[in-house]
Amino acid sequence: MAVKDYLRERFFPHLWCPGCGHGMVLNGLVQAIEKLGVSRNEIVMVSGIGCSSRITGYVDFHTLHTIHGRALAFATGVKMSRPELTLIVPMGDGDALAIGGNHFIHAARRNIDMTAIVMNNRIYGMTGGQFSPLSGENVSATTAPYLTIDPSFDVVELSKAAGATYVARTTTYHIKQMQDIIRQAILHEGFSVVEILSQCPTYFGRKNKAGSAVDMVKWYKKNTTPIGSKAKKENPELVERGIFVQEERPEYCKQYEKIVQTAMKG
Amino acid sequence: MSDNVKFVQGNEACVEAALYAGLDFYAGYPITPSSEITEGLSYRLPQIGGKFIQMEDEIASLCAIIGASLTGSKVMTATSGPGFSLMQEALGYAIMAEIPCVIVDVQRGGPSTGLPTQGSQGDVNQARWGTHGDHAIIALTASNHQDVFAVTVEAFNLAETYRTPVVLLFDEIVAHMRERLVIPEPGEIPLVGRLRTSVKEGVDYHPYLPREDGRLPMSDFGGVHRYNVTGLFHDMWGFPSSEPQIVHGLLRHLVDKLENRVNQLAWFKEYYLEDAEHLLISYGSAARSARHVVEKRRLRGERLGFLELQTLWPFPTDIVRDKCAHVKSVIVVELNMGQILQAVKLAVDQPEKVFLVNRIDGVFITPTDILNLLRLIQGKGV
Ligand SMILES: Cc1ncc(C[n+]2csc(CCOP(=O)(O)OP(=O)(O)O)c2C)c(N)n1
Ligand code: SF4
Numbered sequence: 001m002a003v004k005d006y007l008r009e010r011f012f013p014h015l016w017c018p019g020c021g022h023g024m025v026l027n028g029l030v031q032a033i034e035k036l037g038v039s040r041n042e043i044v045m046v047s048g049i050g051c052s053s054r055i056t057g058y059v060d061f062h063t064l065h066t067i068h069g070r071a072l073a074f075a076t077g078v079k080m081s082r083p084e085l086t087l088i089v090p091m092g093d094g095d096a097l098a099i100g101g102n103h104f105i106h107a108a109r110r111n112i113d114m115t116a117i118v119m120n121n122r123i124y125g126m127t128g129g130q131f132s133p134l135s136g137e138n139v140s141a142t143t144a145p146y147l148t149i150d151p152s153f154d155v156v157e158l159s160k161a162a163g164a165t166y167v168a169r170t171t172t173y174h175i176k177q178m179q180d181i182i183r184q185a186i187l188h189e190g191f192s193v194v195e196i197l198s199q200c201p202t203y204f205g206r207k208n209k210a211g212s213a214v215d216m217v218k219w220y221k222k223n224t225t226p227i228g229s230k231a232k233k234e235n236p237e238l239v240e241r242g243i244f245v246q247e248e249r250p251e252y253c254k255q256y257e258k259i260v261q262t263a264m265k266g
Numbered sequence: 267m268s269d270n271v272k273f274v275q276g277n278e279a280c281v282e283a284a285l286y287a288g289l290d291f292y293a294g295y296p297i298t299p300s301s302e303i304t305e306g307l308s309y310r311l312p313q314i315g316g317k318f319i320q321m322e323d324e325i326a327s328l329c330a331i332i333g334a335s336l337t338g339s340k341v342m343t344a345t346s347g348p349g350f351s352l353m354q355e356a357l358g359y360a361i362m363a364e365i366p367c368v369i370v371d372v373q374r375g376g377p378s379t380g381l382p383t384q385g386s387q388g389d390v391n392q393a394r395w396g397t398h399g400d401h402a403i404i405a406l407t408a409s410n411h412q413d414v415f416a417v418t419v420e421a422f423n424l425a426e427t428y429r430t431p432v433v434l435l436f437d438e439i440v441a442h443m444r445e446r447l448v449i450p451e452p453g454e455i456p457l458v459g460r461l462r463t464s465v466k467e468g469v470d471y472h473p474y475l476p477r478e479d480g481r482l483p484m485s486d487f488g489g490v491h492r493y494n495v496t497g498l499f500h501d502m503w504g505f506p507s508s509e510p511q512i513v514h515g516l517l518r519h520l521v522d523k524l525e526n527r528v529n530q531l532a533w534f535k536e537y538y539l540e541d542a543e544h545l546l547i548s549y550g551s552a553a554r555s556a557r558h559v560v561e562k563r564r565l566r567g568e569r570l571g572f573l574e575l576q577t578l579w580p581f582p583t584d585i586v587r588d589k590c591a592h593v594k595s596v597i598v599v600e601l602n603m604g605q606i607l608q609a610v611k612l613a614v615d616q617p618e619k620v621f622l623v624n625r626i627d628g629v630f631i632t633p634t635d636i637l638n639l640l641r642l643i644q645g646k647g648v
Contacts, residue, residue, distance in 0.1 A: 008494075010503075010505075011505055040492060041488065041489065041490060041492065042488065044487050044488070046333070056494065057494055057496075057505060057506065060492055061492055062336075062487040062488065062492050062493070063492070063493070063494045063495065064333065064336065064487075064494075064495045065494060065495065065496040065497070065498070065506075066329065066332075066359065066496075066497065067329075067355055067356060067359050067497055070325060070326065070329045070356065073321065073322075073325065073326035073327075073329035073330050073333075074329045074330065074332060074333035075333060076293075076319065076321070076326070076329075076330050076333065077291065077293060077319075077329065077330030077331055077332065077333025077334035077335075077341075078333040078334065078336065078337055078487060079333075080291065080317050080319055080330070080334060081290065081291050081317055081333075081334040081337045081338075081339045082337045082487070082488050084488075085337075085487070085488050102322055102323065102326075103322065103326055106321075106322040106326070256312075256317065256319075259312050260312045260315055262312075263309075263312035263313045264312070264313060264315065266313070
């Protein structure tokens with residue numbers, strides 16, 4: 001099937017600003033799914049609220065656009081009742097890790113089979129540029145006129161500690177890597193986290209003098225490096241990209257199947 | 267006792283009824299006085315191949331059952347006041363996206379952590395108005411275990427019929443009291459299953475286009491129709507829209523589908539209304555004492571009548587007005603500061619003849635409590 005067959009063209013043009021990274025994530029995601037060849041009827045995409053979460057409207061799967069921060073909880077209900085379905089849960093950084101942080105760590109702990117994609121633009125785009133728990137320190141935001149003092153979560157470390165069995169990071173510059181990482185995340189049986197650094201030129205960019213969308217994407221190129229690279233050793237400031245965790249652990253729905261078997265024996 | 271006669275708590279009656287109604291999926295978070303429902307279903311559901319999950323909080327519990335409902339499952343969650351407060355945003359989502367689900371609130375004393383182990387009926391207005399924005403809601407209640415069973419099954423039927431969340435407002439007293447329950451034979455109470463679309467694969471399916479009878483056939487997630495579900499105002503495809511005409515039409519639809527059927531949705535019981543001079547109105551555990559008083563006083567020839575409400579929302583305004591038309595006084599008996607009292611006052615022609623008999627101290631209202639106030643209202647002094 002062609003990539004365009006995965007999109008709901010009826011609902012285009014999309015509402016993202018020109019140069020927004022979220023459109024590039026949509027592109028990478030659809031390419032990855034196209035390569036996997038999963039039937040559209042078997043994919044359920046669940047999102048919360050935010051610019052990032054509007055992605056569900058544009059893809060031709062079963063799509064559930066829910067409330068802010070709770071996408072993983074809705075997805076857990078879908079997956080538990082129909083474990084054979086493929087669950088993909090794109091979220092904004094605020095959506096996933098501020099209001100949704102609790103659901104995030106518990107979904108990881110359970111190792112329920114779904115792919116969580118954190119579209120990290122380090123800002124609240126939809127509400128107009130307030131800081132997020134991933135902004136980090138010294139960032140300018142509409143709620144940080146004196147710059148942020150809040151330290152950031154490290155999505156990778158947090159996911160590992162919470163028990164995610166697949167953890168990866170990439171950026172909107174590294175489209176090929178993004179496709180590959182998403183594809184493997186979907187194939188992985190268990191809770192997968194993919195963090196994608198995704199630019200918000202409108203708010204983060206403008207507020208922090210990060211330049212145009214193109215400049216921001218180039219920043220990802222310059223300031224990230226493959227996991228364990230020589231460059232990282234020389235410059236610890238660089239952000240690592242790649243697959244950090246990929247391991248086997250019993251998956252939640254499979255475990256529940258055992259409970260059903262035990263209970264049915266009586 | 268035969269197998270289908272049981273001596274159980276109200277919470278267990280609710281569990282039995284949910285299973286009778288075809289519950290497939292339950293998500294919950296423990297809280298007194300509802301935990302027996304969560305515990306009971308963790309044991310019973312997997313025995314019939316159903317699914318149980320203990321979520322990280324009540325927000326997640328309601329979200330999870332909404333997700334499960336979209337795959338075609340019959341779903342429920344249970345909680346008490348603090349958890350019900352947490353659920354309000356997702357409750358509005360289920361209303362907006364028209365997802366069948368059943369939410370049990372076993373009421374305890376509030377506000378806040380309040381009186382965790384004692385009864386109250388303080389969440390009546392929260393069930394009506396707890397979530398933001400204009401909307402309509404169905405809330406049912408019961409005073410004894412046979413009725414807990416009946417309204418629980420009805421809640422599932424109404425959820426499917428109207429594609430709506432239904433709230434079951436029980437209280438700690440009924441929930442923890444033990445009494446006889448006869449479980450009906452299969453088929454004895456008709457069950458409403460999921461209405462699924464007959465639109466064939468490849469033909470455009472409109473998840474939010476009501477049929478002529480107002481019902482909206484669904485299509486299971488994972489099935490052949492792929493569509494969007496959202497809490498934003500949306501068009502017939504489920505795609506977000508802020509078109510004034512669409513917004514107006516959807517809100518009217520959400521409210522009218524229930525408010526236009528108030529009489530049809532109204533469950534109530536009436537006793538001695540024909541010649542009643544004074545009418546007691548009550549519901550839930552408080553109705554047990556109210557009815558007792560009426561039965562006793564009737565033996566002495568006092569012309570008391572009794573109306574037990576089982577549907578609290580949408581409030582059966584016309585029915586209540588009608589029943590109150592010819593009595594001298596109306597006495598509302600409830601375990602709060604007059605939440606149904608207000609609805610009754612709005613319903614009747616002479617609000618000045620409506621009185622409240624209540625307790626708000628966590629103690630079950632006794633027939634003596636009611637009698638004391640009744641004498642005052644009847645002008646007999648204490
Ligand atoms: C309960 C609740 N609180 C707050 C909001 C307002 N709100 C909408 S989106 C959002 C944050 C968006 O930021 P993010 O999740 O990072 O996604 P982005 O828009 O940047 O893609 C907020 C605070 C809401 N919709 N619901
Ligand atoms: S505000 Fe930012 S995140 Fe939202 S669409 Fe515009 S660029 Fe993208």
